[in-house]
Amino acid sequence: MLAGVDGSAEAATAALWAAGEAALRGAPLRLVAVVASGDNSQARDIVRAAGEWCRREHREIDVAEEVVRGFPPAELVRESVDAQLVVVGSRGRGAVAETLLGSVSKAVAERASCPAVVVPRCRTSFALGPVVLGVADPPLGSATVAFAFAEAALRSTSLLAVHVWRPVAGRHSRIEAETRATPSAVDDVRSGLAVDLADWTTKYPDVQPDLDIRYGEPAEELCRAASSAQLLVLGHRGTVFGFGSVARGVLHRADCPVVIVGETHHGEDVAFFDERRRADERQDRQDADSAP
Incomplete structure (x- = not known):
């Protein structure tokens, strides 16, 4: 650790x-x-x-x-x-x-x-609550799901798998867009998610996941779902460009520790870090030059 x-x-x-x-x-x-x-x-x-x-x-x-x-x-x-x-x-x-x-x-x-954990300062007790798994569309790879199930088993707690139905972009109002998430479409998403997680319930028989299909802004809804969670687990398909807006939004807002599980861990990106180091050095020199 x-x-x-x-x-x-x-x-x-x-x-x-x-x-x-x-x-x-x-x-x-x-x-x-x-x-x-x-x-x-x-x-x-x-x-x-x-x-x-x-x-x-x-x-x-x-x-x-x-x-x-x-x-x-x-x-x-x-x-x-x-x-x-x-x-x-x-x-x-x-x-x-x-x-x-x-x-x-x-x-x-x-x-x-x-796996990397970002812990917020605003909460100091994390003993109760479920492990929440954010499920993207298409579903995340096995590393993220495996981590979430293992953590729920380790903590002897429940697992809540959350998929957020994102509003449709464009000129439509929220009400018009929301009607596109029809009951049959939501049922299809729920059934598909249950199938995706079925093999993991065999491996972790003590962890029976609950499924939560939501509608709204993904980062906001995931944080709401995890408001009393021990952990919020998200996957990250690593690239040199970093992760997407949902992960960034969750890390800004979450009240519980957030675990980022890389599906394709690539370790240190030398070019990225060298550029960041040079930028910090430039800023340090500017601060020194402007100091009284």
Whole structure:
């Protein structure tokens, strides 16, 4: 289990959530702080404080603390190769803290080589509720579904598979568009979803999924469905262009931890990270030049 820490409250919440997951799985936890440049002493203090907090709350787990040098998203993605999960907070320190989703969180969620979890700061208790699986059209691949079923089984909780019927774009009103989602069409979607999940119920007999077909804006409806969930699981067909608007919207709005499961994990995209690093360096120089 890998968690990135940077001294922010969001990262501290994510680290504590990761510690709970490590305890649930009987796995060790690695806390990693990435330093781009300068003295490592502050980073060592940050990762040490996070480690003490995690040990205090979960005494049964082994916690390792590490400070590494490099470009934060690139290093966390590189470290994710050997992790069960990589866990980050929804925002970090610096300029990105002014946005709802930090650049490090977004990059890790898009490019990690294992399932990536983005933990919001606004909720600190995740003990109850189902695992919610967002089902796209066409259905997602097996990695996402397998992860959702395994998590529901691990937590001895229910699984809610949610498919959102998106409004039809164009000049039609919402009412006119909604009539296109006829009862027979909705039944067809529900039946198809049940068939897609049937094999997984054989593998996980203790997990009998509920099916929820909704109509509306997908990110909004998924967040509503997951308002009391332990996890919201989404798939990501990895490309160098990142993920789509639904995943971005969910990561901005969700009140529960969101797991992004890559169907085609591709690890570090060197060109992407090199460009991001150069952009950060340019911004640092501009900030230094404008400082009084």
